[in-house]
Amino acid sequence: MIVLDIQKRLLSAQGEIVLKVNYAFKEQDLITLFGKSGAGKTTILRILAGLVEPDFGRVQVGDTLWFERTKGASKPSINLPPQKRSIGFVFQDYALFPNMSVEENLYFALPKGVDKKKVAELLEITELQALAKQKPNVLSGGQQQRVALARALVRSPEILLLDEPFSALDSMMAYKLQKELLKIHHHFNLTTFLVSHNFSEVFFLSNFVLCIEKGRIAKQGSPSSVFLEDMPSGKFRHSGVVLEIKKSGLVYILSVLIGNEIAQITAQEEEVRNLKSGDSVILASKAWNPVVAQIKNL
Ligand SMILES: Nc1ncnc2c1ncn2[C@@H]1O[C@H](COP(=O)(O)OP(=O)(O)OP(=O)(O)O)[C@@H](O)[C@H]1O
Structure with missing residues (x-):
């Protein structure tokens, strides 16, 4: 100790x-x-x-x-x-x-x-x-x-x-x-x-x-x-940083830097409403769909 x-x-x-x-x-x-x-x-x-x-x-x-x-x-x-x-x-x-x-x-x-x-x-x-x-x-x-x-x-x-x-x-x-x-x-x-x-x-x-x-x-x-209190659980869970949020028709395309890789996922308006470039997020899966949640700074 x-x-x-x-x-x-x-x-x-x-x-x-x-x-x-x-x-x-x-x-x-x-x-x-x-x-x-x-x-x-x-x-x-x-x-x-x-x-x-x-x-x-x-x-x-x-x-x-x-x-x-x-x-x-x-x-x-x-x-x-x-x-x-x-x-x-x-x-x-x-x-x-x-x-x-x-x-x-x-x-x-x-x-x-x-x-x-x-x-x-x-x-x-x-x-x-x-x-x-x-x-x-x-x-x-x-x-x-x-x-x-x-x-x-x-x-x-x-x-x-x-x-x-x-x-x-x-x-x-x-x-x-x-x-x-x-x-x-x-x-x-x-x-x-x-x-x-x-x-x-x-x-x-x-x-x-x-x-x-x-x-x-x-x-x-x-x-x-x-x-990660109150964060989605799932089979995969990665932390990353939001690079870009783009609207594409009815959904949003989110580019997230995870380690050295850029992941792109689709997200709903309620998921991206409070997000901006530079925010830290968790990507997880829920019923096979990717979900995104913001990590709150203390
Ligand atoms: N020996 C000391 N005596 C009194 N105050 C000190 C002493 N050393 C540091 N401080 C003060 O204590 C505070 C905390 O400093 P410290 O460097 O530990 O913060 P920190 O959390 O590492 O911040 P940062 O992330 O900016 O490096 C600062 O306001 C600093 O001026």
């Missing part, structure tokens, strides 16, 4: 909010932190990493306390520094060293005494061997992201923290890397915390979602239990 039982006062543009999280996460889950901008998602990652100190509370990983400070105490009784926490993280801007090659970026993160084979293994699993001698500035965004991911894994962390790692990538590249992330998550038995705003990403990757609203847990559970 990873226990996060913390409180921290945050200063937001709307004034002060209190980040208050008390949850025991299952190890080896892929957990998405979901919520509006400013809700406190990144701060949760930073508290886990030891980069931000809660006002009081406890962070415990398995039997080890990483942080503990009782309410009213003048200082924490335990506060492991980031380098002592078994954590790897990848932020949106990748933060690679521009003057070092791909493999040098990885060697730099390798702890003393660890076999250099670890770097070779990670270059192989992230399919970066051919680019090992290149500098980051000649790599595509997706390749740089893969280097950042490989570097985060050099210290064999138990926990991987990802702050919107796919948001700067086009949808094809993001999908490819998401598949790779799943492979890595299982291969290294990681517990992964991912901050994401993207529904297809949440459904494709995570088995647990924590919705944060103004610093509090608003909802938690599997992606379908959190986002």
